[in-house]
Amino acid sequence: MRKYGVVDTTFSRVDMGSIAVKTIRAEDPDAEIVRYTVPGIKDLPVAAKRLLEEGCDGVITLGWVGKSMLDKYSYLAASIGLIMAQLLTSKHIIDVTVHEDEAEDEEKLKEIAIDRVKKHAINLVKLVRDGRTALTPYAGKGLRQGYEHAGPID
Amino acid sequence: MRKYGVVDTTFSRVDMGSIAVKTIRAEDPDAEIVRYTVPGIKDLPVAAKRLLEEGCDGVITLGWVGKSMLDKYSYLAASIGLIMAQLLTSKHIIDVTVHEDEAEDEEKLKEIAIDRVKKHAINLVKLVRDGRTALTPYAGKGLRQGYEHAGPID
């Protein structure tokens, strides 16, 4: 049976973990879902790796990043770590990140977060359950998460 | 028999995967080609590694990168990841990336993407099929992908 991991943070200002769990459950009702909550983005890679080692077929991580230069350096370190965790396990970790400077307005930021989590949770299910060509019909289509799709250049 | 991997994204605004498949098929008609589509550039390294582990002799990845500083940090993380995936498998991953700020004009951007994919798909075939000196006649020749060749300094 399929098993998905959801890793979220207490730093985040939106409960993205619950949205991810709900979306995965709707998309793949028979699967098992395991949740793991850590303080911040730099704690995501090891949590994701632990879930993959405990049998998850894929993981979605839900990061929230502040506005300062240092926050961006932490984002870079966490991104490298999440990619390394994938290379060490040969499994997908879909890395959802919301940056506090993506919108001036808190409501807009929340909308971005919700849209991004939902779309990427579905991406995770497609990759894990349906395999490497499940997203191929959408290749080059300019899909965006958190925003309107950009669409292909005709 | 040779086997090539093509990894592309749904983020891209040009269907670079199809161009890569077509170019490799024309260049090396007897080879097998496997395609893998992921959401964005940070998902490329693990997909490429999976294909190499499943028997591909070489992989071409096709990334599309936005204009913001954060996109560039994601580019850096993905680039490090793609290099690590190569070091862990000792096989080539030719990393094609198009940046949205390479051209103001969408048509120009598409031209860059097409030219870059075609030239690098041929590079991949040469390295995989013909070996480590296949490109030596062009060493130091200032070849460019996506642009006119710069040429050697005489």
Add this chain to the structure above:
Amino acid sequence: MRKYGVVDTTFSRVDMGSIAVKTIRAEDPDAEIVRYTVPGIKDLPVAAKRLLEEGCDGVITLGWVGKSMLDKYSYLAASIGLIMAQLLTSKHIIDVTVHEDEAEDEEKLKEIAIDRVKKHAINLVKLVRDGRTALTPYAGKGLRQGYEHAGPID
């Protein structure tokens, strides 16, 4: 029996190691605590890894970073290293960092350091002793260490 590691530096201007030891002891009185002191942040990753290899279940590292661009590059390298140490051991290292440019005032800087160490030491105990859902009630709550909690976006 649980065993925690505390790694601090001689570069730091606040004795964060003692605060971490005290906080962990109050939070988890039966546990063993091991302390390790190194010169600066770039020495933290290997010290943390050594403690984890010697049987610690989790480690808290306590870094102090100067104001210059170079200090920030060192921060980035150390952050990547701490994440890699976690991936190599599959255990948590809670990475507490105080940046000298977080406050103009030395007293304020000390307050930030103390608050951050205390809150993160408790986070470490929760993750190590109580497991992957111990922090889930606080997921998405906008918790901050060193500052007031930002709170969730309603």
Add this chain to the structure above:
Amino acid sequence: MRKYGVVDTTFSRVDMGSIAVKTIRAEDPDAEIVRYTVPGIKDLPVAAKRLLEEGCDGVITLGWVGKSMLDKYSYLAASIGLIMAQLLTSKHIIDVTVHEDEAEDEEKLKEIAIDRVKKHAINLVKLVRDGRTALTPYAGKGLRQGYEHAGPID
């Protein structure tokens, strides 16, 4: 018998590979030299690692980097990759890089490239053939490759 690897690129505007081969041959006439040509700098790490795995005692890589910020990020990723390739094999890779913004004048750029390759090819032979103290007489002497030596501070 000693065996050296030379890895160069088709992106380079100077045929640095031939210069490296010639210099190593003059410096260590009995040794075997293997050449490997790749498209660009991000392809250097895996090529160098392959040569080291096939028995080379040391490798010189010859990178050429454009002027844009993105080229510099690629340089950073390639540099990290080349260091990782060395750590994974415990052998030296002397990493020669020429940046297009090092000189306004093409002829000057070519001079820099030639001087840098020659001096570093000799460094490689010294390290591989003569061992870890071969360069010790020059320690702290402010040697430069591509430029005049800076000399020691007296």
Add this chain to the structure above:
Amino acid sequence: MRKYGVVDTTFSRVDMGSIAVKTIRAEDPDAEIVRYTVPGIKDLPVAAKRLLEEGCDGVITLGWVGKSMLDKYSYLAASIGLIMAQLLTSKHIIDVTVHEDEAEDEEKLKEIAIDRVKKHAINLVKLVRDGRTALTPYAGKGLRQGYEHAGPID
């Protein structure tokens, strides 16, 4: 018996290697000291790893970094590499770096280099010979190498 490694460069404008050897010898007279000289900072990580694999208990590396942005990127790559070398061997590499833009005056730069090497060579001996709590009496004391100690915030 204890064995220390000293890795320095020909790029450096101060013979920091000799200072390190002298300081370690004075601090731990019975120990063996092995020296290794490489061209520049990007060659330090593999040299340090080789010494650790050949039996050194700890290594001090002595880097000298130019003023340009590219030099700083090389510094970042080398720093990551030195941390990875430590994680792969679980031994300390004390990473001493002098940046040419730390002082306008050459004499001042030399003073910084000498002070930094001496203090860090002693740090290395303390960690290797006396263990993980040898520096704990100085934890949080604001110690600086190359400059006056900043001291603790009272």
